[in-house]
Amino acid sequence: MDRDNILLTPGPLTTTLRTKLAMLKDWGSWDTDFNAITAKVRQQLLDIIDGHDDYVVVPLQGSGTFSVEAAIATVLPRAGHLLVLDNGAYCKRMAKLATMMGRRTTVLSSPENESINLTRVEQAIIENPSITHIGLIHCETGAGVVNPLLAISELCKRLGVGLIVDAMSSFGALPINAKDLTFDALVSASGKCLEGVPGMGFVFIRKAILDTCEGNSHSLALDLFDQYAYMERTGQWRFTPPTHVVAALAEAIQQFIEEGGQSARLARYTENSKILLEGLGELGLKPFLKDEDIAPIIITFLAPSSANYDFKTFYNTVKAEGFLLYPGKLTDIETFRVGCIGAIGAKEMHQVVSAMALCLKQMNI
Numbered sequence: 309m310d311r312d313n314i315l316l317t318p319g320p321l322t323t324t325l326r327t328k329l330a331m332l333k334d335w336g337s338w339d340t341d342f343n344a345i346t347a348k349v350r351q352q353l354l355d356i357i358d359g360h361d362d363y364v365v366v367p368l369q370g371s372g373t374f375s376v377e378a379a380i381a382t383v384l385p386r387a388g389h390l391l392v393l394d395n396g397a398y399c400k401r402m403a404k405l406a407t408m409m410g411r412r413t414t415v416l417s418s419p420e421n422e423s424i425n426l427t428r429v430e431q432a433i434i435e436n437p438s439i440t441h442i443g444l445i446h447c448e449t450g451a452g453v454v455n456p457l458l459a460i461s462e463l464c465k466r467l468g469v470g471l472i473v474d475a476m477s478s479f480g481a482l483p484i485n486a487k488d489l490t491f492d493a494l495v496s497a498s499g500k501c502l503e504g505v506p507g508m509g510f511v512f513i514r515k516a517i518l519d520t521c522e523g524n525s526h527s528l529a530l531d532l533f534d535q536y537a538y539m540e541r542t543g544q545w546r547f548t549p550p551t552h553v554v555a556a557l558a559e560a561i562q563q564f565i566e567e568g569g570q571s572a573r574l575a576r577y578t579e580n581s582k583i584l585l586e587g588l589g590e591l592g593l594k595p596f597l598k599d600e601d602i603a604p605i606i607i608t609f610l611a612p613s614s615a616n617y618d619f620k621t622f623y624n625t626v627k628a629e630g631f632l633l634y635p636g637k638l639t640d641i642e643t644f645r646v647g648c649i650g651a652i653g654a655k656e657m658h659q660v661v662s663a664m665a666l667c668l669k670q671m672n673i
């Protein structure tokens with residue numbers, strides 16, 4: 309059998325054979341066998357953040373954005389005011405979806421190569437007493453910047469505003485512990501650092517605010533309060549669940565635990581990122597961010613300055629060697645991105661560096 313292409317993209321990403329094999333069975337959505345899988349996954353997700361005391365977790369069908377939209381719809385009151393801390397594409401998406409559902413939204417813009425500045429956030433909250441919630445992207449996958457979740461959580465607590473976190477591309481890899489920080493909602497999805505397949509998200513919601521969430525949502529399908537209440541009552545998903553995705557996530561979480569959990573995963577991704585930075589550095593390729601700001605999730609590289617460079621050719625040549633890269637997502641500068649996440653390790657990272665070396669040579673760069 310040919311090897312599948314290795315995905316160096318931040319979701320979907322490369323999954324193990326065990327995870328893929330877990331999808332070879334059909335499940336009845338109402339059946340107790342499937343309900344047991346859902347229940348176990350929910351318990352294990354709460355284990356990962358040590359959140360059993362203060363949080364519940366609500367899974368939702370769809371890609372990660374569906375869960376971000378649902379978290380805001382459910383947690384932000386209709387009369388609430390969301391301040392989105394913007395340093396990239398996913399922040400802009402959060403602001404857009406909040407605006408489109410009619411919630412009052414203000415954007416605090418920052419450069420996409422810098423993490424969010426706390427002093428500016430504090431100032432913005434003090435100047436706008438109507439702000440009720442902060443919207444934060446933990447790892448802004450657009451350029452790969454990690455924002456200071458812990459410090460922003462402390463700031464929100466001190467100033468008495470709520471916090472809604474998109475931790476999509478960081479959850480499972482970077483430390484997130486409910487005993488260290490407070491948030492109203494925190495969102496991630498199956499097909500990111502837990503290394504499942506895409507198709508569902510999940511939202512941690514603080515128990516203390518759960519009752520206030522009833523009736524907030526303008527949307528039936530995105531109402532996480534309703535999804536939660538139904539799931540607690542029946543053990544089932546409200547509407548047809550992505551059964552194969554849930555089964556694959558259960559298997560992926562099992563392997564996450566066997567590997568050694570978040571710290572082991574972070575160690576593997578860190579090793580991946582080191583090989584990549586060193587290897588591409590030797591080829592003369594430079595990262596977009598300062599070294600100290602680079603997170604081992606996804607790395608943005610500046611495109612070679614040579615006139616011979618063309619992303620499409622680069623992409624296709626590297627693909628012919630079995631690796632899928634990711635285009636840049638910055639507005640002004642030409643870049644490309646390489647993910648360090650997924651069921652890949654040192655071997656695959658060395659191989660992709662060789663594939664890129666070959667390609668740059670062919671392009672006369």
Ligand SMILES: *Cc1c(COP(=O)(O)O)cnc(C)c1O
Nearest residue numbers: 371372373398447449474476477
């Ligand atoms: C992947 C990702 C999402 C979700 O994107 P989808 O295309 O809906 O899966 C949201 N926020 C961040 C930061 C992400 O990395």
